[in-house]
Amino acid sequence: MTKYQVEEIYGTTVVSSGTVVESDPMKAAEATAGQRVLPRALQDHWFRVVDEDQAAVYEYSLAGPDERPEEWTKLSDLGSPILGHTRESDAADEQESFYNCPICGQPVDMHDLRQVMWHEQPRHERLKPEIVKRS
Ligand SMILES: [Zn+2]
Known part of the structure; x- marks a missing residue:
C-alpha cells in the first residue's frame, strides 16, 4: 500500500x-x-x-457524470446554534416555532437564528437536514 x-x-x-x-x-x-x-x-x-x-x-x-449529490450547505457550516430565546417549550409550542420558507419551501426553526438568517437571503439553497440536538 x-x-x-x-x-x-x-x-x-x-x-x-x-x-x-x-x-x-x-x-x-x-x-x-x-x-x-x-x-x-x-x-x-x-x-x-x-x-x-x-x-x-x-x-x-x-469516468462518468458526477454522481455525488450536489454540495449542500450544512447547518453546521453556519456555526453553532444561535438560539433566539430560551424557554421551556411543550410539543404544541414546538410546532409553532416552524414556518415554511417562501423561497425554498423548507421548514425553518424560528428558534435558531442561523436558519432564519439563511432563509432570509434572497437567493439560497435548502439547508442539508441535520438532527439538531437541543440541550
Ligand atoms: Zn429557504
Whole structure:
C-alpha cells in the first residue's frame, strides 16, 4: 500500500485535498471521488494524485457524470446554534416555532437564528437536514 496525496481540482482551484492509502494511484483517486475515474483528458474537474515517495504525479477525472449529490450547505457550516430565546417549550409550542420558507419551501426553526438568517437571503439553497440536538 502506498500513501498518496489526492487533490480534487476545478480548473486550477484545489477544492479539497487529503491523504489516501491505496494500492495504486487510480484507486486513490476513486476513493476520493467515490466513483470510477479515468486518466484525465481535458476535463475541468479532475483529481491530482501525488506519490511523494516516487515523486510521481497522476491526473484523473471522473469516468462518468458526477454522481455525488450536489454540495449542500450544512447547518453546521453556519456555526453553532444561535438560539433566539430560551424557554421551556411543550410539543404544541414546538410546532409553532416552524414556518415554511417562501423561497425554498423548507421548514425553518424560528428558534435558531442561523436558519432564519439563511432563509432570509434572497437567493439560497435548502439547508442539508441535520438532527439538531437541543440541550
Ligand atoms: Zn429557504
